[in-house]
Amino acid sequence: MRRGFGGAGRQLARFIEDRSGNFAVITAAILTTILLSVGFGINTAQMVLTRSNLLNALDSAVTSTARDLTTGAIPEDDAEKTVKAFLFTNGGTGFASADKISLDSLIVDHTAKTVTATASVNISLLFPLFGAADSQKISVTSAALYSDKQVEVAMMLDLTGSMAKTKYTDKIGDLRLAATNAVKTMLGNQNTNNPRVRVALVPYASGVNVGALVNNVYAETSSSSDLPPVAGSKLLVSKTGSKALPLFATYKSIVASAYPHSDNCATERKDRYGNADFSADGPDTIRTDKNGQPYYALVNRDNHLSGSSMNKCPDAKVIPLTTDEDALLDSIDDFEANGYTAGAIAVQWTYYMLSSQWRSAIKDAGLGDGPANTNPNKLSKVAILMTDGQFNTAYAGVSNDYNDQGDVARGNAESICSNMKADGIEVYTIGFDLDDKSMSATERAEAKSVLKNCSSPDKPGRQHFFDASTGTELDGAFQKIIADIEGLVLTQ
Known part of the structure; x- marks a missing residue:
């Protein structure tokens, strides 16, 4: 009382x-x-x-x-x-x-x-x-x-050999769980009649399995040029009877027939000098070689990617932006670890999955509507780059003995990340078990440096580089990034 x-x-x-x-x-x-x-x-x-x-x-x-x-x-x-x-x-x-x-x-x-x-x-x-x-x-x-923006998220996921299950760790299992939870969090609660979030997957190892987009890839041979056939080349003239560059659909058909694919893998796209190209140009972009002859900017599949043992394409395919949760989860369930770490190639394809310049190629392959046009007021584009080690594999612009692959791969990745950020893509990076003692101190430092340099600048209350040591921390990093993407903060 x-x-x-x-x-x-x-x-x-x-x-x-x-x-x-x-x-x-x-x-x-x-x-x-x-x-x-x-x-x-x-x-x-x-x-x-x-x-x-x-x-x-x-x-x-x-x-x-x-x-x-x-x-x-x-x-x-x-x-x-x-x-x-x-x-x-x-x-x-x-x-x-x-x-x-x-x-x-x-x-x-x-x-x-x-x-x-x-x-x-x-x-x-x-x-x-x-x-x-x-x-x-x-x-x-x-x-x-709150936000009524549309969101496009592309997740680059490491399926390399170092992710394989061992007596002491199950990093590929940790990744399956974290990626599954990330997809469910992003897609699970939205209105299916008016979806706001779309998600793309870019699994990678020694290269990237591009699946049905393979007709946009030029499969090199040991005797072929680094560039796809140019206008006026013997191949194109013999097939078209003209020295003019044919329509893109015709061009792709001719190139695929003359240079058949042994798999669906892709490496870097090469520029006129044989170095890696850092742009997000669509494959139907017309370019010129050193002699001024035009060709279409197909992505390369370097002939040094043997396709066997550790040097082969991952089974998991790129999945362009989609709201199909089941398709994404089915792919994640089948992740297997094998291969080297061609991180820059994966960063490149993550860029493609968010670039509207690849919309036509994606739609033509029957893989959805493709990325929307950039519109910061209506659309957020986000890349999440995840790896468990140092980028160590590259093909374009490296010497014959490939001793400089790591330096080239890391430099290429940082250049592509810079272009992504300049195009308004917010980049988050996750290093998983980067303190693994199987790497030298220098390798560990280089691995972290690339991810830090690739990530977007931190903002108050929002970090962009995550250093995860365990599966629980990996899952937490994905969830924290997703929470940041939503951009929900108290204003009073």
């Missing part, structure tokens, strides 16, 4: 009547002051605790509602119902009673992309002070950002 100060006042009056002298008066004054101080302190603590609990509940309600609006899990009409459900469930703690909590206002601002809510509760004070109000209204306001 709550007690007021009325009784205390009467006791003080009797004390004064029954005692005489200054001592009695001073004692009464001291007791009154003490009682007032204690009561005020208790009331203040009660209000502070109640306000803190109510604000925490409202923060959770607003943030959760903003996330649901962002992912499309709820329509805007359900925002108030969602806020109330969280608020009333979590707000009735401490001295607040859930049935006395009120959602006073809720504003979904389409311009600022915010959800703002004000809530209040009336609480009965433990110590009403000499006729003062015995209740107090506490009001709090919270806001969170």
